[in-house]
Amino acid sequence: MSVTLEHFLTVSALLFTLGLFIALSKRNAVGVLMGVELMLNASNLALLAFARLTEGPAQIAGPVFVVFVITVAAAEVAVALALAVSVYRVRETIDVDRITLLRM
């Protein structure tokens, strides 16, 4: 029994689609953010699987890119949650179905 590249990529693809479904279908803004984070994690997994298990000229590029993805994800979560909290202050809700107009 061995674990091949296709196994890792299958898990990554499934996680990505699950994250996509969460991001598209949740009502709460924090829920949408959870989906986005799951998608980023799935792509990190795919990057590392490729770096570890395939041949190529720059195999260090995989982990380096994962570092950058984690960094950007952290920055994005901070700004997105700040946005959610400040929208909550005005609209008393962070339901994405109700924040549809620029002016209430």
Added chain:
Amino acid sequence: MIEGTGPALAFWGLSALTLVSAGGVIVSRNLFHAVLFLVLAFIGIAGFFLLLSAEFLAMAQIVIYVGAIAVLMLYAIVLTPRAGRDNRETWMAVPALFVAVGLAAVLLFAIHDTDWAKSARAYVLSAGELGRELLGTWVLPFQLASVLLTAALVGAVMLVRSPEEERKEEEE
């Protein structure tokens, strides 16, 4: 490919954990439980990183995702008390389901149909090599990432200032 029954057991266990936790995010009726399931998914992904011999990234994943990002999400939930916390889906859930299933089908077909250039030798990442690359070849993106983080920090602080504080600042 990674040989051995140990890694195989670890892979199947971790993928069960991660996929079930991601399912739990969708299914759970309470937003707080959904975040906890997400934390479990993050830990599962960190386990995958360990399986792929990227130890430093696994630890960094736990420190950053579980220790900071998940905590930020919990804080946002606490700071929005009158928002809906029942983790319902919008009306777009059904089309989203079709899109997700379609994408999954395309991706899985592409994965299993391609002839990947698998490597014979195992490439094991070491933290020292990662550091040298980050400060060597990739130093420009590294510096840009630090500027991005500073901008995000300042931006987040500015965004959550309440209007009274801003008025007080302007009066000074």
Added chain:
Amino acid sequence: MIWLPFLVSEHWWDLRDLGNLSREILELIERGLGSEVAYIVSPLIGFVASFLLFVLPTQLYLGVYGERRLIGRMQSRLGPNRVGKFGLLQPIADAIKLIQKEAITPRGADRWVMWTAPVVFVAPAVLVWAVIPFGPNMVIADLPTGLVYYLAVAALPVLAAFMAGWSSNNKYSLFGAMRVVAMAISYEVALVLALLGVVLFTQTLSLQEIILWQRDLDIWLVFLQPLAFIIYFISASAELNRTPTDIAEAESEIVAGYLTEYSGMKWGLFYGMDIGYAIAAAAFGSTVFLGGWSFFGLEEWVPPWLILIVKTQLFYFVFIWTRGTLPRLRIDQLMGLAWKYLLPLAAVNLLVVAAERLWWKEAELGDGIVYLFAAINIVLAVVLLVGWARALGYRPERVRTRPRLVKEPLGYVPADSSAGGGQ
């Protein structure tokens, strides 16, 4: 002539290096039952040896007993001294009492999360012992990234505290949880920067290699980077929610913070792991800063695990000492301490250490230069600690310790009461 039996040897009956014993057991199992079973059994042996034999009886038990006794003595009272001779059976009595208590779950609380939070809280205090080296061959998992493993494991109790506070369905628990989380993530930044300075010198993240580096250069990192040590001490004490930084569990402030609704063994787990996690942080600190199992050559004939245990208990004693002595700080003072005081100090420490390291390697100076670096760093640490505090405006209060006595017709009275008499 050195009498050879004194030095640690390779025999399986030489208990000073338990790696020998475990190696013999594993070889026996491998010959008898196959290498798969040996592969599975080896971490179990390590866990039994390190946690059940060393940590649980000596450190946790002595920690719980010693903390209550010492805090009692520091507060001018006797600690527990009824149960058993000198109160030594007190932790057992506590455990029995807590187990037979009813664990009340308030109505409206989240049962699953409330049940899981203590479990997540216990995990780090046990997991840390996997990377702490007890001797040259006695590590359960000599991870090449052991230091970052500790940071990862230290991020988990934060989540557990938040889970505990949220699931209690109690406003004050939530306040306590939010305070704990805000404090922990602030002090984590200073902690990581201080440890980064250490890594710059040792060039490795593996704890065993850090100890070997300190042993080969015959100097402890506490002398080489005292500023990093003090930042680690304050930050670790803040992450553990110990006085003077225990705003989250202060009994006079917020009842018990995030622990308010916990009773019975669930509370017992929180309390025990408060101490267990403090001992784990003390063990990590003594590994990285105080030289771990090495003691300038003494580890050749004294068991190295004994040296580590003694150092951990001394570090933990300093934790207890600060708890018994210093008053509690307010939350805004604590956040100011983390962001305005410790973070710039840690950044300056990193800069100085990086400059020293560069000079060391570029000029290809010998290894004896570390003593000069130690001297420079100690002076710099004292200057920075005092100077930066003064620059920020933290000044000690000048309080007269002895009242001035003024001669009055009735005899000597304190100066203050004669001035305020009649009001």
